[in-house]
Amino acid sequence: MTEIRPASAAAVAAAPASHRTPAAPTAPGDEWWRSAVIYQIYPRSFRDANGDGIGDLPGIIDGLPALARLGVDAVWLSPFMTSPQRDAGYDVADYRDVDPIFGTLADYDRLVATAHALGLRVIVDLVPNHSSSDHPWFQAALAAAPGSPERARYLFRDGRGVDGSEPPNNWDSVFGGRAWTRVSEADGTPGQWYLHVFDSTQPDFDWTNPEVRAEFEDILRFWLDRGTDGFRVDVAHGMIKEEGLPDFVPNPSEGSMGGGEQDPPFFGQDGVHEIYRAWHRVLEEYDGERVLCAEAWVSPLSRMARWVRPDEMQQAFNFPYSGTDWDAAALRSVIDESLAAFGAVGAPSTWVLSNHDLVRHTTRLSLTAENPQGAGLGPRSVGIPEPEQALGRARAASSLMLALPGGAYLYQGEELGLPEVVDLPDEARQDPSFFRTNGERYGRDGCRVPLPWEATGAAFGFNDSGASWLPMPGDWGRYARSAQDGVEGSTLELYRTLLHLRREHGLAHAHLVWHEGQAPGVLAFTVGAVTVVANTGSNPVSLPGYGSLVASSDPSVTDGAELLPPDTTVWLTGAA
Known part of the structure; x- marks a missing residue:
């Protein structure tokens, strides 16, 4: 037999003196996040309290007791901050407020209080790579002149060619199309270009600018002061771009978010680690073992582990594991590599199979055709599995994952066995990647369809009005929480059993x-x-x-x- 022993955590330095500093911090190695099962809530699709078809914070509050009964330790909320919602909230216009479609800051405070009373911690999604083009800073940059302090907060550059009519380099957007958009200057003439690694309405910040760094440290404190237990950091391998912004030709067979054999010059740069060391020091000012979790699409795992060294972040999503086929040899290899890589820096490995950017693993693990990350599935896709056979494999994969040492992440609805929704009509789709690729990529809408809570009703208990921002399949009732609650052999009861045993046996x-x-x-x-x-x-x-x-x-x-x-x-x- 071969024994895999994760390394013990390095000693945690004493937190700076502060009125928020705990008197007796948890001993290194016993922090809550090392063993936590964290449940991702996609707010617009979790539960809708006001009936407008979009999930909201009051709806989440209503659903928290069900999650406590499920047996998770924390919830991670995908973005709910003020946003024009061109990319489902990952385009933030105000980092210190709640978007009215989701509720108010008072609702957020009530959510945190309710979660804490139920023994759940709350992790907030933070989007630091880019803002919305509606953000006051970007609007000020558009009104300012080239070379101004306002433009220095973003990545504005002169174009190439005699008249500057060519973009500064050849980079493509993750969502398709080029990664640069040209602006018109105050006098109406064609002007500089700005970088947007994602949509054109998501301009990238310039993280070499000290003003940007100070702003985000203040944003961290704003939410920490409200009792937030930590942050999931969107595109945590972005922010710093390779000096000189050199041209780059991606491998077309690799996923859109990086993590392949060669990093794009806008992902995986070493300068990001200085940012997270500073953020780590901010979190140390607060009690309760606050956490940072990295969405870092980098490889190999030994390199990903750099994001979770003792003075940086606490967790990083294990995307190589989620990308591994249902194959014994491949799974053993990635499990060994994960435990060794994360253990070498004193961090727990995390395990994840589904999230809001991935085809749900209930469907994905049984596909018989290639499906690169970000491509999504739709009516014209091939290799779609039969639902019952696919569910059996997904249940087996989840049962394997939840036995592994370290932390685990669940995506809302996987405990119900929800499959990817493949037959969304084109006119219902909202993912910007669908539009920027002229429908070549279906995008991520299929994993974001609202949850069924009740076996009957127009919206299956998502709300009382029947409205739904994405259409819900007609057979969604068979997956509803009410149809599985207390039913022996159901996927919901399987998850409850596994989470109970995981905790009972200290796995x-x-x-x-x-x-x-x-x-x-x-x-x-x-x-x-x-x-x-x-x-x-x-x-x-x-x-x-x-x-x-x-x-x-x-x-x-x-x-x-x-x-x-x-x-x-x-x-x-x-x-x-």
Whole structure:
């Protein structure tokens, strides 16, 4: 057997003296975020309290007790700050207020108080790479002259060519099309160009500017002062661009957010680490073990671990794991690599299968055709799996993931077994990547359809009015929380069981020991007192006598079973 032991955390430096500094911080290695299961809430699709078709903060408050019963430790809220909503809130116009479609600051304060009373922590999505073009700073930059302090907050550059009519370089936007837009100057003449790695309404900040850095440190304090427990940092591998902004030709087969063999000059630059060391010091001023989690699409994992060194962020999403096929050898490799890489810097590995940018893993893991990150699925896509077969594999994958040491992230609706919505009509789609690629990419709308809470009703309990910002499938009722609550064998009850056992047996802090000599396609390991066996192959295999069955992704597999079907994971305790 091979034992994988995550390294112990490095000693945490004493926090600076402050009225917010705890008198007795948790001992290094016992911080809550090392073992937490964090549930991502996509606010516009979680629950709608006022019936306008868009989820809101009061709706989230109503749904928090259900999440506490599920057994998660924290919620992460995708953006709810003031925004024109051209990219579902990832285009922020005011970083210190709540967008009226979601509620008010008073609603946010009530949400935090309710979550804390239920034993849940609250993590806020922060978008520092770019702002909305409606942001007062960018509007001031458009009104100011080239070379002004206002333009220095963003990446304005003169164009190439005799008349400056060509963009400063050849960069493409992550959402399709070029990454530069030319402005008209005050006198109406064609002027400079500004960089937007994403949509043209999302101009990139210039993070070499001390004013930008000071502004975001103040934004951190604004939300921390309201009781926020941490931040998920959007595009945490962006912000710093390679000096000189050189031309770059991407590999067309790689995902849109980077993480391939070669980083674009606008992702993965070393200068980002100085920013996060400064942010780490800000969070140390506050009690309660506040956290930073990086959305960093970089590889290999040993490099991603640089984002979570002891003086930087606490967590980073494990995208290589979410991008791994349902294959025993590939999964073992990425699990070993993850535990070694993150353990080497004293950080927990995190495990994630779905989020608001990925095709839901209920569908994705069973696709039979290539589907690069960001491409999405739609009516013309090929290789779409049969839903029931796909759900079985997804349940097995989730059962494997939730047994692994470290932290875990769940995306709203995966505990219901929701598939990707493939048949959205073109006229209903809202993802800017769909429009910027003239429909070549379907984008991310299919994983963002509102949640079903009740088995009946026009909006399945998402609200009482029946309105929905994205259309909900007619069969959504079979996945509804009410249809699964208390139903033995349902996906919801499977997640509840796994989360209960994970906590009861302390799996997040345990050591992983592989069992060698398994049949092809089979993974088997012991973590703490639990032995996990997963069959990723296409044939049933003998189930070794590792103990009594306490959980199975396939309800037909019960204690004493001699065979493990394909696409099934079981948990066993008490070796026979």
